[in-house]
Amino acid sequence: MAVTTARGEKGSFMRPSSIAQSIHEQIYERIMSLEIPPGARITIDGLARELDVSQTPVREALTRLEREGLVRKAHMIGYSAAPQLTRKEFEDLYKFRLMLEPESARQACLRLTPETLARIEAAAADMEEGEPPVDRNSRYSRFARSDAHLHDEILKVADNDIVRQAINDQHVHLHIFRLMFHSRVTQEALEEHERLLEAFRAGDAEAAYEAMYDHISRSRSRLTAAFE
CATH class of the missing domain: 1.10.10.10 (Winged helix-like DNA-binding domain superfamily/Winged helix DNA-binding domain)
Incomplete structure (x- = not known):
């Protein structure tokens, strides 16, 4: 077609x-x-x-x-x-993320400076505000890209280039957001990001690990519905 x-x-x-x-x-x-x-x-x-x-x-x-x-x-x-993710690819991708991103959040928290925290907060704010959307399509698409940018800023601060490259090579956020076009995906992600930011602001590395683990686990649960 x-x-x-x-x-x-x-x-x-x-x-x-x-x-x-x-x-x-x-x-x-x-x-x-x-x-x-x-x-x-x-x-x-x-x-x-x-x-x-x-x-x-x-x-x-x-x-x-x-x-x-x-x-x-x-x-x-x-x-x-590109074809949509298969169920196995989806599950493998989330196992991969859970192995790498929570620990990256912990490492980022340990390395935070006022400047890098401000960068992460700016990326998070862009998800809620950003450019005025033209329509629902552009709003959702921009959110997907902003989400990828926020997670990449955290990986930058964690300062492990191998992990960062491995995650970016999978184009994680673009593929998972393409699974389900729904406002619930964006609203709940914003709330979970705020808990992560609170851990960063408090300098609590263990809380940052848990917040990222919880965020990715909840994301997997939300998007599993795409295969039902």
Whole structure:
């Protein structure tokens, strides 16, 4: 099945430097909201026509989405949306996270400075505020990316490059948020992040470990419904 997408007003003016980013965001939002279903073909020429741009920014956007793990490219076939996680991949991913991220939260707490705490708090605030969303699709998609940014800031402070790279290579947050398009996923995550921030502010490394473990466990429970 071939899928193309359109967004914005035809013929609207965008600065050249912003076109590729705009096209990337539009395709990204539709993949995250499942408007472009997992496994669906994505055609460069079709997207270019509907978005009223040349093929170049579309190709650039799809190349970036491929790096992010949301798009796949096959020889002689072209681009398609990445398949959804299987139940086993989902379970393996969460076991992987529970092995690494709670300990990373503990290590981050032990290494916190006023500056790095401020960075983590800014990333958390961006999840609640951020840019004004265009619609429900963009709100959810931005939340997924902001969530990934917050967790990455914690991994930066933990200062284990191997762990950070291993988690980032899995594109964890983009794939799990694509499983279920629901406001409960975002609201409960915000509450759990606040408990984690409280542990960081208190300098309580054990509480940070427990808060991250609880957050990931609850996330797994919320998203298991996608397989039922």
